[in-house]
Amino acid sequence: MKEFSDEELERYSRHIILQDVGIEGQEKIANSKILVIGAGGLGSPVALYLAAAGVGEIGIVDGDVVDLSNLQRQVIHATADIGVPKVLSAKAKMEAINPNVKVTIYQKFLDASNILDIVKGYDFVIDGTDNFSAKFLINDACVLANVPYSHGGILRFGGQTMTIKPHESACYACVFDAPPPANAIPTCSSAGILGAVAGMLGTIQAAEALKYIVGVGEPLYNRLLTFDAKTMNFRNVNFKKNPKCRVCGGEGIKEIRDYEAVVCEAKL
Amino acid sequence: MKLTINGDVKEIKDGIVLSELLVIEDVEQPDMVSVQLNDEFLTKDTYATTTLKEGDEINFLYFMGGGA
Numbered sequence: 001m002k003e004f005s006d007e008e009l010e011r012y013s014r015h016i017i018l019q020d021v022g023i024e025g026q027e028k029i030a031n032s033k034i035l036v037i038g039a040g041g042l043g044s045p046v047a048l049y050l051a052a053a054g055v056g057e058i059g060i061v062d063g064d065v066v067d068l069s070n071l072q073r074q075v076i077h078a079t080a081d082i083g084v085p086k087v088l089s090a091k092a093k094m095e096a097i098n099p100n101v102k103v104t105i106y107q108k109f110l111d112a113s114n115i116l117d118i119v120k121g122y123d124f125v126i127d128g129t130d131n132f133s134a135k136f137l138i139n140d141a142c143v144l145a146n147v148p149y150s151h152g153g154i155l156r157f158g159g160q161t162m163t164i165k166p167h168e169s170a171c172y173a174c175v176f177d178a179p180p181p182a183n184a185i186p187t188c189s190s191a192g193i194l195g196a197v198a199g200m201l202g203t204i205q206a207a208e209a210l211k212y213i214v215g216v217g218e219p220l221y222n223r224l225l226t227f228d229a230k231t232m233n234f235r236n237v238n239f240k241k242n243p244k245c246r247v248c249g250g251e252g253i254k255e256i257r258d259y260e261a262v263v264c265e266a267k268l
Numbered sequence: 269m270k271l272t273i274n275g276d277v278k279e280i281k282d283g284i285v286l287s288e289l290l291v292i293e294d295v296e297q298p299d300m301v302s303v304q305l306n307d308e309f310l311t312k313d314t315y316a317t318t319t320l321k322e323g324d325e326i327n328f329l330y331f332m333g334g335g336a
């Protein structure tokens with residue numbers, strides 16, 4: 001078990017005095033390993049809050065460099081970081097917030113050849129990706145590797161998230177089956193996103209990860225939380241694990257394969 | 269008949285099938301929703317043959333692929 005220094009006891013004091021977390025919960029956080037896939041709109045707030053919370057080891061995956069158009073919402077990156085690999089920019093901010101945290105960077109995009117090996121080493125995974133082939137690949141890998149994760153998706157003024165405990169709660173494919181046809185898909189770059197909406201959803205994902213690690217409350221299992229920031233209506237839609245699910249059902253998947261890369265077309 | 273659509277009770281004409289409801293509810297891209305009828309998810313090939321009845325609960329869950 002982790003022995004906290006005086007500095008850490010003070011740093012985490014608002015967690016430690018929080019009923020349901022306490023010193024035991026903070027120890028669990030300090031001993032946990034969480035992987036954040038994508039250092040963008042969702043990954044930015046998630047990585048910042050997980051680092052601040054004192055998660056022992058945080059992996060962060062992204063193959064991109066910071067672009068000026070990212071800065072409207074990807075709050076972990078600064079103007080001076082334009083052109084810098086996102087994982088390096090993110091790591092610097094996370095370590096600046098909390099030097100006690102070990103940050104492991106993966107400067108690449110995940111595909112069928114590398115995702116299982118990376119995901120396997122973590123206690124919890126955050127999906128902060130921006131395309132369906134990656135979202136379904138993460139679901140497949142987490143189900144196969146039996147690693148719980150948080151799905152997150154945002155579009156325009158809306159967001160959706162669910163937490164998945166493989167083989168126990170419904171997975172992403174139980175609800176959405178398979179990626180939609182490419183020509184139907186609006187993405188952030190073609191449809192737009194209110195920057196703060198990424199923050200709203202990302203902080204929900206971070207809270208779900210910390211709840212899971214501490215073992216407190218009711219995770220978003222078997223339900224999809226959706227919100228519309230225009231009306232500020234939040235809704236939970238409940239469902240069950242689908243016994244015939246293509247991924248986690250009876251037969252289920254046996255191996256990881258890449259989904260067809262979707263070419264993003266502007267469709268407004 | 270009364271249907272509960274995304275949590276709201278609505279009066280909808282009797283006897284329609286799910287694909288007609290998608291039109292009535294202005295679901296412009298049926299490919300971008302997953303449809304749940306009374307706790308079960310429907311496969312797209314059943315939309316045209318699934319007749320709705322009084323009290324049915326329908327949820328349209330939209331695909332959201334953004335995150336960056």
Ligand SMILES: [Zn+2]
Nearest residue numbers: 171174245248
């Ligand atoms: Zn499933």
